[in-house]
Amino acid sequence: MLQVALDRLTKDECISITEQTYECIDYIEIGTGVIKEYGMDIIRDFRKRFPDKRIVADMKTCDAGKHETRLALEAGADITTVMGFAHDQTILDSIQVANEVHKKVLVDLLQVPTERFARLKELGVELVSAHIGKDTQDHTAGDSLKRYDGLSEDFMVFVAGGISPESVQRYEKLNPVVFIVGGYITGASDPGEASCVIKGVIPKK
Numbered sequence: 411m412l413q414v415a416l417d418r419l420t421k422d423e424c425i426s427i428t429e430q431t432y433e434c435i436d437y438i439e440i441g442t443g444v445i446k447e448y449g450m451d452i453i454r455d456f457r458k459r460f461p462d463k464r465i466v467a468d469m470k471t472c473d474a475g476k477h478e479t480r481l482a483l484e485a486g487a488d489i490t491t492v493m494g495f496a497h498d499q500t501i502l503d504s505i506q507v508a509n510e511v512h513k514k515v516l517v518d519l520l521q522v523p524t525e526r527f528a529r530l531k532e533l534g535v536e537l538v539s540a541h542i543g544k545d546t547q548d549h550t551a552g553d554s555l556k557r558y559d560g561l562s563e564d565f566m567v568f569v570a571g572g573i574s575p576e577s578v579q580r581y582e583k584l585n586p587v588v589f590i591v592g593g594y595i596t597g598a599s600d601p602g603e604a605s606c607v608i609k610g611v612i613p614k615k
């Protein structure tokens with residue numbers, strides 16, 4: 411499945427790109443920077459505009475888990491993100507709030523030591539994002555994905571970080587269920603076409 415990540419865009423650009431890509435995307439991610447600019451209002455707005463799509467709020471919560479998770483899910487997100495390096499209690503609280511409303515938490519593994527993956531499983535984490543951060547994408551291309559090998563035995567895996575049709579194959583061993591794609595789609599001259607091109611090369615799940 412394909413998740414379009416809406417980052418570094420105005421609200422109007424987010425709406426336009428979502429409309430253009432609608433046919434080929436499965437999840438809409440409201441990016442962290444967009445949430446910082448527009449707050450929960452943009453999640454509420456997207457929920458009304460796009461009732462048939464799953465919405466991921468990339469909150470990147472690292473403290474105040476109950477409060478931030480509730481904010482994003484009550485605004486209409488189906489999934490909200492929490493950082494895997496956050497305190498165990500933050501992750502537990504976020505999962506508890508999400509469970510109460512039958513929604514999900516996606517734990518972002520950015521900067522999480524591999525030794526912590528087992529603990530995340532014990533905490534009840536189900537969804538993880540094997541993520542290469544924006545600021546390191548140019549510096550770590552290649553083997554940094556190795557640290558995520560085997561994750562799909564314990565978690566439903568989302569993958570993110572500079573993904574393009576050319577790099578999709580690199581993720582095969584991670585057995586991802588969702589490919590999160592931002593810049594390749596949002597920076598394209600025809601985002602609709604770009605979303606369908608990448609949808610055509612990611613494994614069907």
Ligand SMILES: O=C([C@H](O)CO)[C@H](O)[C@H](O)COP(=O)(O)O
Nearest residue numbers: 415442570571572573591592593
């Ligand atoms: O989570 C993301 C990143 O940390 C910026 O907030 C992006 O949504 C994710 O990396 C996907 O975007 P691209 O790397 O541009 O494909």
